[in-house]
């Protein structure tokens with residue numbers, strides 16, 4: 001039976017005196033990633049905006065997911081904290097890579113990607129009025145989740161100097177007030193590619209202990225480090241009890257669509273985060289959890305291979321961007337390159353630049369200003385993702401050279 005088409009007459013807005021969207025979320029429009037990926041699809045441009053690989057991760061891990069699905073493992077609600085195989089694999093991963101011991105039964109929690117882990121941790125730990133310090137530029141979901149928790153975000157700005165972005169520890173100290181509840185860190189850092197050094201992390205740990213702060217540390221790019229090393233904040237003295245460490249399989253294994261993430265921390269910390277998480281998704285992604293358990297046990301050669309290939313791609317795109325006329329901040333980690341567009345001589349407004357770029361040369365990028373409260377600080381900076389095939393990066397670099405030619 002077909003239904004007759006009725007002309008569209010808009011329904012009256014209920015409660016017109018107040019917007020539908022609650023005021024905590026009013027300032028957050030559509031995420032820039034959705035906006036820019038839609039722009040890429042619409043224009044057919046090369047998408048170096050949203051950070052997702054254009055090739056899937058290891059075939060054997062994809063097959064592991066198929067096997068789990070076929071064998072009926074995870075097709076019904078898995079246990080709330082995650083399947084034991086994955087919790088065991090996460091615990092073993094922390095031990096093998098960092099010498100950190102977490103009890104898989106009480107100190108590990110599986111989440112729907114790092115995104116849910118961030119949301120659950122903030123909803124669990126923050127009360128209305130609490131101040132949350134976040135490194136600016138910050139990943140966009142941080143601001144929205146702090147707002148949902150009723151917290152107040154206090155940005156501490158990373159600034160470019162000598163070809164890289166740096167944290168000013170004095171600024172961090174100055175940002176702390178009696179209302180500060182929590183530091184929300186991210187290393188390796190999206191979008192700047194900065195990897196906090198052991199000395200910086202030691203200083204942050206000292207500050208957290210001295211001021212009795214909780215810490216959420218987002219370490220989703222832990223395996224994507226090209227210069228220096230990734231050191232988990234939880235490994236510093238006094239930090240285990242006060243830190244919720246977050247990671248995800250999306251970046252490490254190139255399956256961003258599976259949305260398997262996790263939190264490790266003390267029994268009390270993980271228990272608190274679980275209290276919030278159970279009412280968000282309850283559980284997620286059953287069969288994928290089994291596959292990620294196998295992925296975490298891959299030999300070191302897998303992780304080294306990923307790093308080597310991405311380092312090559314970083315250099316490929318960084319050199320291309322330099323030749324195209326950008327000032328490039330070569331990242332020590334992540335798969336993003338932040339650039340300054342001012343040397344190109346055109347607009348110094350990253351938003352305008354990114355909106356025009358697909359039409360001009362057929363490439364999509366992300367304006368870093370969206371990751372700032374102090375928008376003027378981020379205005380001339382634009383981020384490019386290099387988790388794409390070499391030939392795609394070469395083609396993008398060659399198109400971007402067209403900018404210099406007018």
Ligand code: PMP
Pocket residue numbers: 051112113114115116139186190218220247248249250256259260261
């Ligand atoms: N944190 C950071 C810093 C990110 O860049 C991202 C996006 N990949 C996430 C968290 C979200 O990770 P997931 O896809 O696992 O939810």
Ligand code: GLN
Pocket residue numbers: 031033034049050051052190
């Ligand atoms: N983390 C990815 C990025 O920074 C995008 C994830 C998303 O679309 N929310 O590009």
